[in-house]
Amino acid sequence: MKLGKATRDAFGEALRELGRERPEIVVLDGDVSNSTRTEYFAKEFPERFFQVGIAESNLIGVASGLAGAGKLPVVASFACFIMCNAFDQLRMSVAFPKLNVKVVGSHAGISIGEDGPSQMGIEDLALACALPGFSVIVPADEVETRAATRAMIEHRGPVYLRTGRPKVPLVYENGCDFKIGVAIQLRDGKDLTLIANGIMVAQALEAAEALAQEGIQARVLDIATLKPIDREAIVKAARETG
CATH class of the missing domain: 3.40.50.920 (Rossmann fold)
Structure with a gap:
């Protein structure tokens, strides 16, 4: 298998493309847009991008308000920050009301070991799976990530999508028929x-x-x-x- 792009890069590219198709999409980031790759969306749609800063709990609160107003918010930060720091807000303001908020956690797992434990998203999947009504997606490569990002946007309800920093092998060289809930x-x-x-x-x-x-x-x-x-x-x- 040849080496492909990082899944965070594929997510950023797919989100930008979906932004061209879906004017209701708004993106919120926790001061790491250059890492999560939401900067791709921000550069093309600055009026639909909100930089909330290093305040993950507020990030989710703002996103839930935008969802209630009819927007389709996509929230991105490091997996450990968005799931650990904002879990209560995700539970109370997104999961229980069943709001159509999409949450993306980047730099997941131990693949960013050189950054130290404060940056590692190790508990994120356990926390995300515990949230009522959330779908939880972990794509394998850039191709599946693009397909999963589109499926996430088209799905009605809260979704957590996990992405990573390192480049990963290209598993789906011939395309990927991804569907939420289907192996x-x-x-x-x-x-x-x-x-x-x-x-x-x-x-x-x-x-x-x-x-x-x-x-x-x-x-x-x-x-x-x-x-x-x-x-x-x-x-x-x-x-x-x-």
Whole structure:
């Protein structure tokens, strides 16, 4: 697999494109637009971009107000900041009212280790999955991220999309038919199933190839949607490869 773009870059490009199609989209950022890549949107649509600053709780409050006024707010910050610092506001002002707010957490996981623990989004997925009514998406590469960003915008209801800083291998060179809540089978196998999402999908494919050299046929599932999870695909894989 060749190296592709970082998922944060693909998100920024997709959001800018969607901004051209959907005038109701507004974007809010927590003073990290150059890192989350919402700066792409801001440069083209400055009148629809709101820089709230390093105040994640206020960021969510403003977004919920804009959603109540008929706008389609997309909120972006580092995953650890937006989920940990603003969890109560996400719970009370977005999840319970079922507002159509889209939340994007960048620089997720331990792949930004050199920045230190204060920047790492490690707990974000657990927190996001605990929010009532939220869909939670972790795309594998730039292609799936573009498709997931569009699906997020078209979906009615709150969504959390996780992106990352490092460039990642291109898993979907021939396109991606992404749907929220639906797993994608990338490789068939009869002996076992490897389930992954995000940057680990490429690793799962590499592991499956290594196993094949030993005569073990592994199925690979990309569970990009953690919530609602595709239970049917997982149970089917367990029955057929267990």
